[in-house]
Amino acid sequence: xxxxxxxxxxxxxxxxxxxxxxxxxxxxxxxxxxxxxxxxxxxxxxxxxxxxxxxxxxxxxxxxxxxxxxxxxxxxxxxxxxxxxxxxxxxxxxxxxxxxxxxxxxxxxxxxxxxxxxxxxxxxxxxxxxxxxxxxxxxxxxxxxxxxxxxxxxxxxxxxxxxxxxxxxxxxxxxxxxxxxxxxxxxxxxxxxxxxxxxxxxxxxxxxxxxxxxxxxxxxxxxxxxxxxxxxxxxxxxxxxxxxxxxxxxxxxxxxxxxxxx
Amino acid sequence: xxxxxxxxxxxxxxxxxxxxxxxxxxxxxxxxxxxxxxxxxxxxxxxxxxxxxxxxxxxxxxxxxxxxxxxxxxxxxxxxxxxxxxxxxxxxxxxxxxxxxxxxxxxxxxxxxxxxxxxxxxxxxxxxxxxxxxxxxxxxxxxxxxxxxxxxxxxxxxxxxxxxxxxxxxxxxxxxxxxxxxxxxxxxxxxxxxxxxxxxxxxxxxxxxxxxxxxxxxxxxxxxxxxxxxxxxxxxxxxxxxxxxxxxxxxxxxxxxxxxxxxxxxxxxxxxxxxxxxxxxxxxxxxxxxxxxxxxxxxxxxxxxxxxxxxxxxxxxxxxxxxxxxxxxxxxxxxxxxxxxxxxxxxxxxxxxxxxxxxxxxxxxxxxxxxxxxxxxxxxxxxxxxxxxxxxxxxxxxxxxxxxxxxxxxxxxxxxxxxxxxxxxxxxxxxxxxxxxxxxxxxxxxxxxxxxxxxxxxxxxxxxxxxxxxxxxxxxxxxxxxxxxxxxxxxxxxxxxxxxxxxxxxxxxxxxxxxxxxxxxxxxxxxxxxxxxxxxxxxxxxxxxxxxxxxxxxxxxxxxxxxxxxxxxxxxxx
Numbered sequence: 001x002x003x004x005x006x007x008x009x010x011x012x013x014x015x016x017x018x019x020x021x022x023x024x025x026x027x028x029x030x031x032x033x034x035x036x037x038x039x040x041x042x043x044x045x046x047x048x049x050x051x052x053x054x055x056x057x058x059x060x061x062x063x064x065x066x067x068x069x070x071x072x073x074x075x076x077x078x079x080x081x082x083x084x085x086x087x088x089x090x091x092x093x094x095x096x097x098x099x100x101x102x103x104x105x106x107x108x109x110x111x112x113x114x115x116x117x118x119x120x121x122x123x124x125x126x127x128x129x130x131x132x133x134x135x136x137x138x139x140x141x142x143x144x145x146x147x148x149x150x151x152x153x154x155x156x157x158x159x160x161x162x163x164x165x166x167x168x169x170x171x172x173x174x175x176x177x178x179x180x181x182x183x184x185x186x187x188x189x190x191x192x193x194x195x196x197x198x199x200x201x202x203x204x205x206x207x208x209x210x211x212x213x214x215x216x217x218x219x220x221x222x223x224x225x226x227x228x229x230x231x232x233x234x235x236x237x238x239x240x241x242x243x244x245x246x247x248x249x250x251x252x253x254x255x256x257x258x259x260x261x262x
Numbered sequence: 263x264x265x266x267x268x269x270x271x272x273x274x275x276x277x278x279x280x281x282x283x284x285x286x287x288x289x290x291x292x293x294x295x296x297x298x299x300x301x302x303x304x305x306x307x308x309x310x311x312x313x314x315x316x317x318x319x320x321x322x323x324x325x326x327x328x329x330x331x332x333x334x335x336x337x338x339x340x341x342x343x344x345x346x347x348x349x350x351x352x353x354x355x356x357x358x359x360x361x362x363x364x365x366x367x368x369x370x371x372x373x374x375x376x377x378x379x380x381x382x383x384x385x386x387x388x389x390x391x392x393x394x395x396x397x398x399x400x401x402x403x404x405x406x407x408x409x410x411x412x413x414x415x416x417x418x419x420x421x422x423x424x425x426x427x428x429x430x431x432x433x434x435x436x437x438x439x440x441x442x443x444x445x446x447x448x449x450x451x452x453x454x455x456x457x458x459x460x461x462x463x464x465x466x467x468x469x470x471x472x473x474x475x476x477x478x479x480x481x482x483x484x485x486x487x488x489x490x491x492x493x494x495x496x497x498x499x500x501x502x503x504x505x506x507x508x509x510x511x512x513x514x515x516x517x518x519x520x521x522x523x524x525x526x527x528x529x530x531x532x533x534x535x536x537x538x539x540x541x542x543x544x545x546x547x548x549x550x551x552x553x554x555x556x557x558x559x560x561x562x563x564x565x566x567x568x569x570x571x572x573x574x575x576x577x578x579x580x581x582x583x584x585x586x587x588x589x590x591x592x593x594x595x596x597x598x599x600x601x602x603x604x605x606x607x608x609x610x611x612x613x614x615x616x617x618x619x620x621x622x623x624x625x626x627x628x629x630x631x632x633x634x635x636x637x638x639x640x641x642x643x644x645x646x647x648x649x650x651x652x653x654x655x656x657x658x659x660x661x662x663x664x665x666x667x668x669x670x671x672x673x674x675x676x677x678x679x680x681x682x683x684x685x686x687x688x689x690x691x692x693x694x695x696x697x698x699x700x701x702x703x704x705x706x707x708x709x710x711x712x713x714x715x716x717x718x719x720x721x722x723x724x725x726x727x728x729x730x731x732x733x734x735x736x737x738x739x740x741x742x743x744x745x746x747x748x749x750x751x752x753x754x755x756x757x758x759x760x761x762x763x764x765x766x767x768x769x770x771x772x773x774x775x776x777x778x779x780x781x782x783x784x785x786x787x788x789x790x791x792x793x794x795x796x797x798x799x800x801x802x803x804x805x806x807x808x809x810x811x812x813x814x815x816x817x818x819x820x821x822x823x824x825x826x827x828x829x830x831x832x833x834x835x836x
Binding site for chain 2: 174176230
């Protein structure tokens with residue numbers, strides 16, 4: 001080949017390769033508000049959803065326990081209903097949220113009790129607040145560094161290109177006031193969340209390796225909650241049999257929950 | 263003393279000694295019965311004393327003021343501690359101590375093992391004065407006093423979690439907002455294990471824990487009072503309960519719009535469930551109780567503002583701090599009302615706005631003058647809190663809170679309770695033991711009654727000749743009866759004295775023996791020993807009971823003996 005052509009070819013290859021390595025220089029890092037809204041848009045259904053949910057709780061000392069439940073959620077008014085199916089000791093118990101009221105139902109006493117959003121579901125590590133439909137943009141904002149800039153960067157999580165953003169709570173009623181979140185650049189799906197306590201201690205790491213598409217939106221079909229406080233504790237959540245049909249109003253009522261618990 | 267009785271005492275004593283074996287056995291039986299009664303009663307008193315004065319007063323004080331925030335949800339926070347402490351100081355007669363109760367359930371992680379425990383805040387200065395209450399097994403109590411990030415932990419839990427003085431424990435708990443918090447403490451000292459209840463406590467500096475829970479200096483979780491006489495708790499609680507009546511939740515501040523100058527207004531929220539009527543009516547716009555930023559203005563301001571206008575309401579805080587001395591509510595005019603005439607305009611916030619703003623940013627008190635303007639309308643306006651009725655038992659407390667859960671009220675609910683309501687089960691336990699003791703009393707006294715009666719019948723039968731002789735030489739019937747009564751009353755007195763002595767020796771002996779009660783049994787032990795608390799009134803009552811029963815048991819046979827004719831009595835001998 002002509003030497004000149006060879007050099008040109010080599011130069012072109014070099015430019016292309018260096019350009020590829022530096023592609024991030026030209027890829028705009030979104031602002032926090034924009035990013036959070038896109039995450040909400042990707043994951044907020046805005047419709048009713050019912051599903052089967054199972055938790056596999058792994059504890060080094062106590063062993064492994066499996067919990068399963070039916071889950072109903074109506075995003076229009078932030079209502080949800082959860083009916084425990086297994087294990088036997090929890091079967092028939094339930095959790096209901098309507099408006100700002102969270103209720104826990106106990107089958108053996110047939111009583112309802114007000115609970116907080118930090119109440120654990122059926123003795124698992126999952127909190128009742130985790131079952132709510134929440135908009136990130138309503139609850140969090142970007143943390144600022146010492147220069148007043150939002151802490152957002154581009155990084156890789158395995159083979160995935162992600163935005164890594166550090167968030168702090170805008171409101172008081174969140175369980176973890178600080179989060180570090182990895183969001184897939186292409187799909188704006190949350191892949192990993194590190195949840196921090198108010199004092200900045202890493203408490204729980206959540207991994208979302210698998211999503212299922214549902215009518216143009218995405219719901220995590222499997223996710224892992226790893227307890228960073230008590231090492232070795234982990235909860236694996238699986239969501240299946242997702243149905244987006246409208247849920248009748250009577251489902252989100254105490255009488256219905258009671259009737260299902262008999 | 264009656265001359266007759268003086269004369270008869272000597273022969274009575276002589277007769278007792280004459281049949282000493284039988285009388286000793288009888289007296290011994292009576293003494294043992296009394297000993298059992300006194301010891302059992304003292305044990306029951308001891309358990310109750312430990313439960314109330316050691317556990318219950320540690321868990322809830324003699325009298326407690328608690329404020330349930332957001333009424334329905336289980337969060338106890340007193341936002342204005344000084345207000346309640348002022349009420350208590352103004353009614354301080356009988357109060358020994360007022361203290362804050364700061365504690366939270368936590369998951370505490372030691373070396374590779376975690377336990378559920380209660381982080382309990384204590385004031386180091388107070389702890390230092392009462393350091394004899396903290397029996398140090400290992401480590402330094404002085405280090406705890408000087409290090410705000412240190413902790414005291416009981417031996418049993420320390421062993422379970424494999425921690426020693428100098429090690430760190432990590433705790434995880436929810437603060438008052440429900441947010442997760444994780445804190446590290448250094449173990450300053452390990453305390454001797456007391457009981458299963460106290461073992462759950464990890465003591466930390468109160469000010470440190472308050473800050474970690476998100477409480478400001480003027481806030482607290484609960485207020486406890488310790489009284490000079492714990493038995494006055496119920497009466498005292500009733501008095502304090504009356505003093506905790508709420509005022510209308512009013513705040514004065516400045517209202518301003520985008521184009522208007524500020525005007526001074528008062529603000530309040532309608533009472534939950536309030537309906538506008540002809541008397542107090544909406545003249546334009548609408549009232550939405552669930553509005554997140556709505557405000558209804560008096561009709562008199564309709565010239566300055568229109569429906570849909572954005573306005574702001576700024577008021578001064580009762581507890582200003584470095585960050586702020588006032589706060590501003592961003593509101594939207596949703597309507598105008600008519601029906602409240604006052605010197606200054608009263609704007610009506612939606613309950614949602616009010617609940618969110620009022621407790622988190624306590625406003626300055628409006629003053630008596632302002633309160634007086636709106637006194638005629640107080641039934642329409644939300645109060646600072648709901649004052650919950652006094653409860654009588656633990657079950658009643660549960661019913662009371664479940665009724666509260668059903669109300670739409672989202673503000674504060676104030677409850678005044680004593681350790682007696684909170685510890686109804688302990689009272690019931692004590693009552694159950696008392697019932698057993700009463701049954702034992704009846705059984706023992708019945709045995710005494712029957713025993714005495716039989717013994718006396720036998721004695722009278724054997725001493726018929728003696729009775730006949732005494733009557734023949736001129737002893738009156740009354741004297742014969744008195745003689746027998748005296749004999750057995752003296753015996754009963756000797757038995758009572760012996761019974762008292764036996765009980766003292768028994769209680770002293772049993773309480774000297776160390777016992778490993780385990781987790782459950784330790785509830786009933788004091789320092790691993792049985793605990794007896796002597797109640798003089800009960801001892802006096804038991805002793806008097808014994809004497810009375812003796813008198814009853816002896817009276818009829820003695821009367822029968824006195825009615826014997828000398829001729830019949832002497833005829834027997836022949």
